[in-house]
Amino acid sequence: MIRDNFARRTVYLCKRTMQNKAHLELEDFEAENLAKLQKMFSRKWEFVFMQAEAQYKVDKKRDRLERQILDSQERAFWDVHRPVPGCVNTTEVDFRKLSRSGRPKYSSGGHAALNAAASSGCSPYSTSAAAAHASMPSTSNGAPATTQQTAQSSSGSSSGSGGSFRSNYYARPGLRRCTQVQDTLKLEINQLNSRLSKNVLRTSKVVENYLAYYEHRKVFDPFLTPLGSVSDPFQSQPNPWISDTVDFWQHDKITGDISTRRLKLWEECFEELLADILGRETLQKFLDKEYSGENLRFWWEVQKLRKCSCRMVPVLVTEIYNEFIDSNATSPVNVDCKVMEITEENLKNPNRWSFDEAADHIFCLMKNDSYQRFLRSDIYKDLLIQSKKKVPVKLSRDIGIRFPTLPGFSSNAVRRDANLTVGGAQTVVATSGSSSCSPTTATTTLDD
Template identity: 45%
Template structure:
């Protein structure tokens, strides 16, 4: 951003800075918001006006230039006048102004009898709050503000007007009005920390440490107590638990998301025109007719190979999967899962009877279609059927789902039945669901 500002301030190719005459006064060293946008589009190869406004707003929010008559640091493409900030107040100087500095600034503003320097309601409230917080040291703060005001009076009138606006803009960055972006929270000093690893706080007005130590935000550091042996063991255990936590690198997450998007690209109507067309948009009802029939198109069959969920949420997919399991004489798992799903939709008065029927068919000793569940799920289900409800078989259902996903599904996708189904649909049509 500072490189762009340096180019903006270039005498030959920069933004033209001028003095504007107004009623009974002059406004020195200003330029308009439209000047900034036009310069960015011309010199930064920005074609979109919205992008130029966004970049300019970011630079204004960091305080590199500011509106001369507004506390809200944003860029508008109109005749609003702006002024460049002096490099002394740039964020790259790693400012961390204290509340005492802000108190000196507000106090100094009250000493200057200028209408343009009158405190806004928010600033007046801040001054009153700081005056209460620094009641014991307020005399010293007042003396500092008075000394600063005397120095300012010795400056040229135009120079004083420019410096006053730049100082106000500095505090608009570090003490923004409610509703504005606080760029200091984003830690814009990261790039400078590597160059200044031993950076310390510094005062804007050169206040001594004795006054700043009484800041309401400053607390005395307590004495560090040596950790006990038990506390050290707890810390070690906590660190080991953190090491064992499953974490994914952002690169792997992004790669997975890209792979998912590419896999489902042809099924996304935002990117690929659906064939047949959407019946809600066009008058073609072919899509509804295909969905109603029991035969699945090539795209629909191909989608079953993506994951087990695609098979289970497709009625035709479940039917074909059931036929495959019946051919292997292992359909009881899927029939149990479907029965439990159907149970959840039953009227409450029919639930107890249906729970007992499912139990006797799949889980009771000597059941005709016994399923293989682990002991934990079986014990939990045994407890649940004493008070039968729609979710009495939840644990057993989840266990069976995982078994089918890890074993039966992979065999179904590799089976000749699925391959024949896929090839048959390819021959029939390439564009049916």
């Protein structure tokens, strides 16, 4: 019977995640509950999820009014039998006694534990927050408190309550439970603040690195290296920020090829290749040909997991695990035993950082192996050769850009014309006088 209740609860939460409605989004405690249930039904999770999908499809076929009534009834049922942590459970408390006493009775030890936790300045409702507070230096009456003293005070308050502090806390209505996500973020903030006072590199070394980076990368900056000039190794179109043409931005769209500047930027580092959407797609095609495309897909799914909403974390963790990590995964990634053990340990408490070790391992494999082979591959060499060819497309257009009337300007319209060679033919479009206020007609010719 208990197992059936857990299964019904799991199906209900899965149905909630399938509906894109704001009022049906999972709360923090519900998302944690779903993650625990998923771990409990690890072997039968696919069956439970299929059952939830089937019920969701049946509910969608119902009338709107009937569907709203059933949703309200189901939510009311679970609000009663699985209330919010910190609230009174109506199925366990005798309301006749509760009405006579006016409120539940608490032991003095429970009050002492709450007062001690409040005076410490840290939330007492989870062990991770207590550990974070114990690692940070705190003062009491001018003397620093040690970790051992904090642990003793915490254990003393728990023993004085006649049981675990957590059980006393959940028995108290009106108190908001500090979720584990908040505790993790607080611990991370404390660690980052402690690193602000430590210098990892010397200032002279940092300046030297910045100067070397500037000298190496200035050819890719259109302001530091004027486009189309002798110093420009790519002979690109004029800078769109200081000219009246946007061909620099529209090059790939107009020609259908990737510019040499963009391809050479991919050679600089692996991070530049992954940051470019087109570069990532090109690398994915190359890896698929070498039967290792799952590595890039896994790494990208982990990046999306880090930035997703809290309610979607359990769902994405399950999808990533079933597709890439599980022994019966559809696209297993190549990770060693040590990384696999760390990942399995992290999945006991799933969060958005559970796959970080595996993702870093896959990133290093791609950077040291796949990336080097990609730069030597025929795919990349063909793109380089194609980008250096003359484009057999002639565009002749006149763009009118209007500026406000300023002293020294005889007209508020600036026009330009473009001359590009098409095969062996050439067309010249003459501009009108500078005193005209309307741009000339644009003509576009394409010769095969």
